[in-house]
Amino acid sequence: MRISSVSMPFLALAAGAAGFYLRLLGLDVFDKLTGLPKRGEPITFALIALSIVFILVFIIFSIIVFVKHSASSGFENAFGTDPLSYPLVFTLIGVAWLGATVKYYLDLGTLWPIPVVDLIFIVLSAFSAISIALFSIEMYQDPRRKSKFTLSVVPSLFMCLWLVVLYRRNAANPVLLSYCYECLAIITATLGFYFTSGFVYNKPAPGKSLVSYFAAIYFCFVTLADPHTLAVKIIFASLIAINVVHSSMLIKNLQLKEN
Numbered sequence: 001m002r003i004s005s006v007s008m009p010f011l012a013l014a015a016g017a018a019g020f021y022l023r024l025l026g027l028d029v030f031d032k033l034t035g036l037p038k039r040g041e042p043i044t045f046a047l048i049a050l051s052i053v054f055i056l057v058f059i060i061f062s063i064i065v066f067v068k069h070s071a072s073s074g075f076e077n078a079f080g081t082d083p084l085s086y087p088l089v090f091t092l093i094g095v096a097w098l099g100a101t102v103k104y105y106l107d108l109g110t111l112w113p114i115p116v117v118d119l120i121f122i123v124l125s126a127f128s129a130i131s132i133a134l135f136s137i138e139m140y141q142d143p144r145r146k147s148k149f150t151l152s153v154v155p156s157l158f159m160c161l162w163l164v165v166l167y168r169r170n171a172a173n174p175v176l177l178s179y180c181y182e183c184l185a186i187i188t189a190t191l192g193f194y195f196t197s198g199f200v201y202n203k204p205a206p207g208k209s210l211v212s213y214f215a216a217i218y219f220c221f222v223t224l225a226d227p228h229t230l231a232v233k234i235i236f237a238s239l240i241a242i243n244v245v246h247s248s249m250l251i252k253n254l255q256l257k258e259n
Contacts, residue, residue, distance in 0.1 A: 005252035008061060009244045012214040015054040016221025016240070022047040023181065023225035044177065051218070058214040066207030069254040075148070075199040076139055078206070079246065080253040087136040089245060093238050094133030100234035101125040107229055121165055124158040125235070131155060132242070152197035159190035182226060185219035189239045192216045196246060206250060213247035216240075 026043045071078040105122050108114050135151040163186050170179050191212035195205050220236045220243075228236070 004061075005248045008210075008214065008251060009217070009247045012054075012058070012217040012247070013221065013240075013244065015050070016218045019047060019050055019054075019218060019222035020225045022050060023222045027225065027227075047222075051222075054218055055215060058211050058218075061214075062207040062211040065210055065251075065254065068257060069206065070257050071199070071204040071206040071250065071254055073199075073202045073204055075152075075196075078199045078204055078253060079249040081136070081139045081249075083140050086245075086249075087133075087140045090136035090242075091133040093241050094129045094131075094136075097129035097132065097235055097238045098126060100231040100238070101129060103234075104229070104231035107231060117165055117168065121161060124154075124161055128155040128158040129238075148200055149197075152193075152200045156190055156193040156197060159186055159193060162186050163190065179226075181219055182223045185216065185223040185236065185239075188212055188216040188219055189243070192239075192243050192246070206254060209250060210247055213243040213250075216243045217247070 022043060026041070026047055028043075075081070101122055104125070108118055131151040131154040135148060138148050138151065163183070166179065166183060166186060173179065192209070195209040195212055198205055198209075217240050220240045223236055224233055
């Protein structure tokens, strides 16, 4: 599976780049006055078709993994945490995410008092960024420490909150096409964190993990084309990096099942 540990994450990135381009072109189908999409636009159907095709590819690959391969119990065994690159990469990702959270807060500086939901969002986002970095360091120093259990679930809680915030902001929005890809990006990234923490709790699910990682890479990349603030785009880019690294590490350490 060593070739796939590079090729499959790269395929997910390539698919995401293609989806990003189509989404960027597809933003022109929305009427600037009403916000409603124009009917029968080929670019809209092209992105939907591309998404379906690549999600099916990811699912088929994950099924093959489920049938033929297994993952060791325990995060450090299933992912093979590297003593240098793993904590370094995830510390950098955590710093970038934390910086984006600070910028998100500064962008809300004109709003006072800041809405409670946004304050909770900022706090949990900061905790997630810190927990990602600390988790990678803990797994390198001593994976037996119990703090890894708490650190592994914090990002999942934040992503669930983000999904609630997205729903609150679009509850009255009749144009599902305007935010459906962002919703899918958050959902798949949430599942990615959820299944990753499953390895920490000795509940490995490599097939489900991989399809979540690849789908998160794809949809987060597509969502970068939407008119988000720079802070939100940095968080989505961080999610892409996290899922690329985790998918590559997991595939690289898969083991063939004995007949």
